[in-house]
Amino acid sequence: MENGLQGPAAAVPDFAALLKRQGLYPLAVAHSSPAGGAGLPVETQATTILAFKFAGGVLMAGDRRATAGNTVVYDRADKVLEIDRHSLMAIAGVPATAWEMARVLEHSFQFYRRSQLQEMSLDGKVRALSKLLRDNFGFVRQGVGIVVPIFATYDSASQIARLYFYDAMGAQFEAADYAVSGSGSPAVRSILYYENTWGKKPLREISREEAVVLALRALDTAAETDTATGGVDRRGRVYPVVKIVSGEGIATLSEEDLANTFKTEVK
Amino acid sequence: MTEEPYRWVEAISNRREYIEHQLAGGSPIVGLTYGDGVLFLTLSRERQKIFEIYDRIAMGAIGHPGDIERLRMAAIEVASTEGFTRSTQDVSLRRLATFSLSPALKAAFEQIYGPPYLARMLFAELGREGEGNLFTRIDYDGTMHTSGGPHLRTFEDYGVLAGTSAQAAAMEKYLAGVKGTEMSLEEAIRTALEAWTVGHLSREEGASPTAEEVAAAKKEQLAGAVMEAAVLERSARQAATYRTLRQDEIEKALG
Numbered sequence: 001m002e003n004g005l006q007g008p009a010a011a012v013p014d015f016a017a018l019l020k021r022q023g024l025y026p027l028a029v030a031h032s033s034p035a036g037g038a039g040l041p042v043e044t045q046a047t048t049i050l051a052f053k054f055a056g057g058v059l060m061a062g063d064r065r066a067t068a069g070n071t072v073v074y075d076r077a078d079k080v081l082e083i084d085r086h087s088l089m090a091i092a093g094v095p096a097t098a099w100e101m102a103r104v105l106e107h108s109f110q111f112y113r114r115s116q117l118q119e120m121s122l123d124g125k126v127r128a129l130s131k132l133l134r135d136n137f138g139f140v141r142q143g144v145g146i147v148v149p150i151f152a153t154y155d156s157a158s159q160i161a162r163l164y165f166y167d168a169m170g171a172q173f174e175a176a177d178y179a180v181s182g183s184g185s186p187a188v189r190s191i192l193y194y195e196n197t198w199g200k201k202p203l204r205e206i207s208r209e210e211a212v213v214l215a216l217r218a219l220d221t222a223a224e225t226d227t228a229t230g231g232v233d234r235r236g237r238v239y240p241v242v243k244i245v246s247g248e249g250i251a252t253l254s255e256e257d258l259a260n261t262f263k264t265e266v267k
Numbered sequence: 268m269t270e271e272p273y274r275w276v277e278a279i280s281n282r283r284e285y286i287e288h289q290l291a292g293g294s295p296i297v298g299l300t301y302g303d304g305v306l307f308l309t310l311s312r313e314r315q316k317i318f319e320i321y322d323r324i325a326m327g328a329i330g331h332p333g334d335i336e337r338l339r340m341a342a343i344e345v346a347s348t349e350g351f352t353r354s355t356q357d358v359s360l361r362r363l364a365t366f367s368l369s370p371a372l373k374a375a376f377e378q379i380y381g382p383p384y385l386a387r388m389l390f391a392e393l394g395r396e397g398e399g400n401l402f403t404r405i406d407y408d409g410t411m412h413t414s415g416g417p418h419l420r421t422f423e424d425y426g427v428l429a430g431t432s433a434q435a436a437a438m439e440k441y442l443a444g445v446k447g448t449e450m451s452l453e454e455a456i457r458t459a460l461e462a463w464t465v466g467h468l469s470r471e472e473g474a475s476p477t478a479e480e481v482a483a484a485k486k487e488q489l490a491g492a493v494m495e496a497a498v499l500e501r502s503a504r505q506a507a508t509y510r511t512l513r514q515d516e517i518e519k520a521l522g
Contacts, residue, residue, distance in 0.1 A: 015351075018344060024352055085505060107351045110507060114319050114343050249504075 015111035016104060016131065026100040028138035028145065046228030048184030048219060049079055049090035051150050051163055052192055052203050053177055054211040057246030058152040058161040060088050061215040063184070063223060064238055065230025066095055075230055080241045084109045085249050086154040087125060092182035093147035093168075097139060101132050101147055122155045126164050126172055133170035140168050148181045152245045161245045177203050184222030184229035191218045208244070212253060213265045215242055220266055232262060278379045286407050289385055291430040293329030294492075295438060295466035298391045298426035300400045300447030301455035304508065305391045305499040308459040310467075310492040317497045319509035321346035321358050323393040325499055327428055330386030330407070338386055342368065355506060360392035364403050364411055373409030383407055389428035393499040393508055400499075402426025404435075424448065429466045437469035438462050456496065456512075456520035460485060489521075 019025040046067045051060040062079035065072060080090045081102045089105065091098035108128050112120040120128070129151055139145025151164045165179035166172050178192040195214060196203045206214070219240050223231035232239055239258040244251045296309040296316060307317045307327050317327045320342050328335040345367045350358045368388075376383045384407050392401045399422030402414035415422035424447030427438040441462050450458065464485045468476040476484070496512040503510070 013340075015347065018348065019351070022348060024348065103351065107347055111343065111347050114321070114347075115340060117315065117318070 013112060013115040015108040016128075016135070018111070019104070025135075026104065027097070027132060027136040028142070045092035045146065045148050045182045047079060047092045047182035048180070048188055048222040048226065048229040049092050049150055049182050050180045050185070050188050050192070050215065050218060051088075051090060051152055051175075051178065052196075052211070052215075053161065053163060053175075054203055054206045054208070056208045056211070057154070057244050058088075058163050059208075059211045059215055059242065059244050060090050060150065060152050061219060061240050061242040062090050063219050063230040063240050065228065067228045070227075072230075075233065075236070075238055078241055080243050081106075082243070082250055083125075083151075083153075086156075086245060088152045088243055088245050088250060089129070090150040090152075090181070091147060092149065092185075094139075094145045097136060097145040098147045098149065101129075101136065101149070104132060105129055122153060122157070122162065125153055126151065129164075130166065130170040130172045133166055133168065137169055150179045150181055154245050154247055154249075156247075159247060161247075182229070184219075184226035187222045187225060188218045191221060209261075211244075212242060212257075212261055216240065216258070216261060216266050232266075234259075234262070275379070279377065282376070282379065282383060283408070286383060286385055287431075290330055290387055290407075291470075293387070293430040295427065295429040295434055295463050296327035296329065296389055297438065297442075297459040297462045297466075298327065298389055298402050298428075299442070299445070299450075299455050299459045299462070300422075300424040301450040301452055302448060303452065303498075304393050304501045305400050306452065306455045306459055306496065307389075307391065307498070308456065308463060308494065308496045310463060310488055311495050312492050315495065317495055317511075319497075319507070320363075320390070321350060322355050322506045323395075323499060323508055324358070324360050324363070324390060325497060325509055326388055326390050328386055328388040329428060329430060330384070334384045334386040335388075338368065338372075338384060338388065341371070342390075360390050360401055360403055364390060364405055364413075368405055369409040369411055371409075372405065372407060376408040387428060389426050391426060391499065393501065394422075400424075404428055425462075427462065427466065431470060433471065434466040434469045437475070438466040441465045452498070452516070453520035456517060459496075460494070460521070464488065 049062040051058055060080050064075055064077050066074040066077040080088060083089050083106050089102055105128060109120055136145055146168050148168055149166055154161045163175040163179055164172050165175055177196050180189045223229040239255055242253040294309055294311055299306045307325055309316050318339055320326050345363055346358045372384055386407060388405045390403045394400045404412040414426050424445055425442040427435050429435040464481045465476060468480060468484050494517055496517055498510055499508045500510060
């Protein structure tokens with residue numbers, strides 16, 4: 001209660017700023033890291049996440065494996081996270097930082113809507129993630145907290161779903177057709193490039209069913225050679241997470257749908 | 268001179284009189300339980316009076332816009348910080364009201380060299396699975412009135428906010444027998460509008476408007492003001508349950 005009730009409301013209604021003021025901000029800002037960290041080996045982002053535009057919006061998918069070095073720590077990790085009614089973030093990198101980042105982002109959007117009585121603009125949301133990444137650069141330089149996410153959100157002004165990818169320093173890039181991240185991403189990038197350029201149809205024109213099949217096949221390909229990418233465990237009923245952003249909001253594919261598609265189209 | 272106890276009591280009393288006078292003109296706000304959650308309803312002429320605070324908490328307020336704004340921001344900051352550092356399940360209206368808002372309001376009210384908050388608020392919290400909804404009214408001096416909760420009191424299905432205590436009493440009397448959980452949203456909108464009109468007509472102590480007076484006043488007020496209504500919905504797909512009602516939903520209910 002030390003804030004709002006004593007002086008006028010903060011001029012900049014920013015949730016990250018509120019957390020910083022209260023000493024609760026979970027990310028390590030760059031200047032707090034020891035100098036001379038440059039040149040440290042950057043940890044690989046052991047995972048595969050992908051997103052592409054198709055006829056019904058943006059599809060975003062990720063495998064379920066979480067690793068620490070050679071060890072598989074967890075095989076049910078959820079790397080495709082819902083940030084608000086129309087936004088998805090897929091995470092590659094250090095889970096502790098990535099999930100915390102997703103939580104800050106989710107609360108930031110809600111805090112903005114509640115305090116300002118309007119939705120944050122699309123550019124504002126895209127920038128918010130960029131700022132979090134830049135604030136996290138202290139961890140990145142220390143070699144412990146790198147995150148390289150993909151972000152998809154529905155633009156109600158132009159009525160299309162948009163897709164963005166980032167680097168570890170927070171530079172944002174809008175993807176024309178697809179975006180990938182993680183250690184298994186080179187294989188997936190090649191597949192998406194090939195399909196988009198020489199496939200039967202460009203990615204933008206494929207149907208929802210075709211998009212799901214493509215995503216599952218691409219993740220399966222990545223898991224074939226990348227040990228840090230989890231394949232499908234049919235006995236354990238562990239399938240990749242597949243979500244779709246469109247004007248209607250976010251749709252999550254059910255385990256049953258994925259199991260059926262897998263049986264008929266992938267293996 | 269306020270070192271003398273009598274002077275202090277007098278100053279507080281003057282301050283109370285001044286604030287009550289300022290608040291007296293405020294348009295009433297009705298909070299009402301219905302089948303799928305909580306409805307907030309008021310008629311307003313210029314500015315928004317019903318707000319989202321957190322996933323399951325909403326607020327309506329009358330008073331000075333600057334003060335309402337500061338209290339609203341404070342409530343959002345407290346709830347958001349708690350929801351972020353612990354979990355959204357840990358945010359509760361009871362704690363927000365008793366530990367944060369009420370002491371701060373009391374302190375501002377009694378420190379007679381500083382400005383008091385010129386505001387009166389009604390909060391509602393959508394109960395979790397199997398629990399009733401909670402309504403809490405918090406006044407400019409930090410006093411609270413809740414619709415139930417501790418001491419095994421059964422929850423009342425409503426909460427009201429008005430410029431004068433006579434108005435609030437009249438609205439509570441009107442809503443006393445209401446079985447909120449059995450109402451559809453349309454029925455709840457109609458009932459809340461009736462209660463609002465009863466409050467609007469009961470500015471004088473003891474006045475009890477007749478059904479004809481209510482009907483006439485309702486028509487007159489609807490012509491000149493905009494109805495503002497929002498809900499906290501149990502059936503919401505996402506964690507945030509607050510939603511402003513669209514004009515066509517309100518019109519459908521009023522027929």
